[in-house]
Amino acid sequence: MAGDLNGALAIGAGCANCHAPLSGPFCAACGQAIDTHRRSLYRLTRGFIADLLSLESRTLRTIGVLLVYPGELSRAFHQGRIQRYVPPVRLYFFLSLLFFVALSFTHLALVQFSLAVKTVPARVAGGAPRQAVTTDMVFFQPAGSIQNGDVSKDAIETVRGQREPGARESAFERAVYQTLYRLQADPAALNGPLTEWLPRILFVILPLFAAVTALFYIGSRQFLFVDHLVFSLNLHSFGFMALLMAGVLAQTLLPGAAVAWLFFGLVCAYLLLAMKRFYAQGWVPTGLKFAGIGLVYSVFVLLPAFGGLIAASVLYG
Incomplete structure (x- = not known):
């Protein structure tokens, strides 16, 4: 069975898979390619470098x-x-x-949350002025570069305790405040x-x-x-x-x-x-x-x- 150093069988030789005569780059009987992928180390190295350069060129283009x-x-x-x-x-x-x-x-955080406690005016709060925790998203800054030291856990607790008498805290509200505690300690927690x-x-x-x-x-x-x-x-x-x-x-x-x-x-x-x-x-x-x-x-x-x-x-x- 004839072949060459490129790993391709000669036209006219028999297919390595089904032994049918070959007349092109693929066997007409079973479809297997002529190329057997058997190459010398030199040709393997040269082919790898060529493929790498070609891939880089295609990617950049x-x-x-x-x-x-x-x-x-x-x-x-x-x-x-x-x-x-x-x-x-x-x-x-x-x-x-x-x-x-x-x-x-680069240790960049996709998003961090900066907390602040602000007073909500009475006309907005619908009664007496209230305090609320606000969050600002900060994008693409190094993790740990944002600090929430100005907002203490006690300040969040104060905001949390402003519910109407007898009002119960929902499960979602509890989860939100737990998240605020986490963000107060670590703005990149999410x-x-x-x-x-x-x-x-x-x-x-x-x-x-x-x-x-x-x-x-x-x-x-x-x-x-x-x-x-x-x-x-x-x-x-x-x-x-x-x-x-x-x-x-x-x-x-x-x-x-x-x-x-x-x-x-x-x-x-x-x-x-x-x-x-x-x-x-x-x-x-x-x-x-x-x-x-x-x-x-x-x-x-x-x-x-x-x-x-x-x-x-x-x-x-």
């Missing part, structure tokens, strides 16, 4: 297109131009892994559960975003559900890139609250431009569908998902 040309990767997939780019699922997992590894190595569950939540809602998008483009028969799913994957991949950029900006130029609004605006603008490029409709229908998709997705997917995540962190975190 794909990320560049993702950032600069919203919707282009989805359009390339729809048109069958897939060889030049990293597959959308692989890109999503790569960027999500990169984001969470970066968080781990960061662990949120960071642990966030990638799982995002992965689950990927097809939900695709379903919402498909609903608004139900009359566009040239798009299959898989096209909407790829669009969703690429959008969320950009979201992880935007989070990485937000983390850098939070350390250098913008405070946490401002960078959160910048991230939100950036993702919204990207979505609008991506929809315009990929679905190739006019600005008016694209804008209307953008507003509709954003509303439906926010109300029926994002708010329940992340509200449930925060509630679960409070109750069981």
